[in-house]
Amino acid sequence: MDRPRGMMDGRVPAAAKVAWRKRLRDAWRALDPVEREAVSAAICRRLQDLLERSAPAACSTGPTVAAGLRGAGRPHDPGGRPGARDAHPSRATAAPGAPCGRVLPPVRAVMLYAPLPTEIDVTPLLDWARSRGLEVLVPWVDPARHVMEARAVAGWDDLVPGPWGLRQPAARCPSRQPGAETVIVVPGLAFDREGWRLGRGGGYYDRFLDRWPAAWRAGVAPARMVVPHLPRDPHDRRMDLVVTEAEVLGPWWGVR
Template sequence: MNRPLPDRGTSRPATAQAPDTIAAEKSGLRAIVRQRLAALAPSHRESQSQRIQSRLAASPDWQRAQLILGFASLPDEPSLLPFLLDQAKAGQPIALPRWDPTLNEYRPARLVPGAELTPGPFKVWEPPADAPAASFEQLDLVLVPGLAFDRSGRRLGRGKGYFDRLLARTPCARRWGVAFDVQIVDRVPAAPHDLNVHLLVTAGLWWPVIPAD
């Protein structure tokens, strides 16, 4: 049986900050990182995405994972979907988030080779309604998108909280943050409830995080 990973997965800011202050800092950092991403040439996006894919595929932890939750990338995120489809065809167990309108949340669904994906309510590709569901407990590796990460594993999302709620349901899974190099910053503002990643993966970085003090 999988056991919850150590509590280093929870953010622990060095000093307490008011929620309004943290929210303002997050908003400012989102604007900065979005500018960086907008300046990233398409050729650099493609080359960095390919390097990230190669890093993932070569990892022994990836190869022996029982079920990996990936994500279908937004335009300003590293491209993963073609790679994940190829991995599923090769026999690697892969799931993607699928929107559950009755629960108003994302839940994992298996990526079935040959099955057509469908655009979800937020225009993100996801498995069709008839794709087999997966339980959160089955996941042992989760690829985590974000606007920014720091080397302590703190993550800055897009402010909606959808992926945060999904991560909160996967305490036994290793969480790997996947990003372009320009998305790694000195410090991500975080609240005590924000969940960290355990590893950062970029084109130039394979970084097991050091827990924040």
Template sequence: MNKKELRDIIRQRKRQFSSDELRELSLAVCQRLLAHPRVAAAKTILLYYSLPDEVCTHNLVDELVDMGKKVLLPAVVSDTDMEARVYRNADDLKLGAFGIAEPVGEKYADLKTIDLAIVPGMSFDNDGNRLGRGKGYYDRFLSAIPYIYKIGVCFDFQKVDHVPHSTHDIAMDEVL
């Protein structure tokens, strides 16, 4: 199976759930994240502000900020690149590329201070291989900070035995 075929399969699986059901399934994933020792220890976390078909992180970003964590969210800045920006609260957000809410403000340049990356994906396998949406933004961004611990998050129905991958694809250290 190639990447396009797997994306199509996962999209079909996602359509079997209502938005309310996906939000409900998201709660368990977010609770596992909040209880994770890497999250507890991290001072600066790269996260994402979810799309409707992803594990919902809208409350999680605020909970992490309330815990005193510095939360960074990606912002797409070109056809090939994204950058990290600090999230303080929902007032920081505006709709950006691909209809994704992105923080306004300055680029977070001190990437070496990021302790943890929590990364969405279309699909993951047990080896941490990740299938994204096909644009390569996360792979390019994460390749510049390979030392960061990476947790992939998805719904259980998005996990498969094998995700097709190539040398430029960045694997996760763990998948929840």
């Protein structure tokens, strides 16, 4: 997409988000269902590869790309905000020095979502993840409290109709606290090449990610929905990786 009008030094006024969302929703609706299916399948394969290589047995020696930024816990930035990282940016598709090209630390859980028609379809990953011994989490939303929780599911049959046409875990599904061994797969209308996301405007993912900063964040979108820069506000949360059918961008360090 074109660079937005009014952008100066990679930034745009926050009010521009309204116009961006309209353009992006139109672009998603125009995406051919067959193409969306193919793009989704390719993205799922890339996510599977990342998760496979994060398994503890995937590499027997040497540090991962993540090793320098975890230590005993997540580093803090000089301003005191949790979640900053102190290494240099690199591309997940080419991680020099990382055995087996491993990007993520050992992963025990993955958080997916029940996709809307204008989101990447990640449903095939649930059965795959459980077959690899990973716990699968899915968002549960409470509009009355404006909160989102992670709840464990055994399969898509554990989901029930939720607000805004969403499907979400039934009340019986246990709540979980995503940590450093969890990868959260995050949908979005668009992402930029610095890891920032433009969502639907409710702020649920931003608040959720802010609450659980130790978890890893992998945004997913078609390559055509990745742009040089997006408008952002102070409450917006940054991804660690952005996965498209064409490439994996990131990881990034700094303010998240």
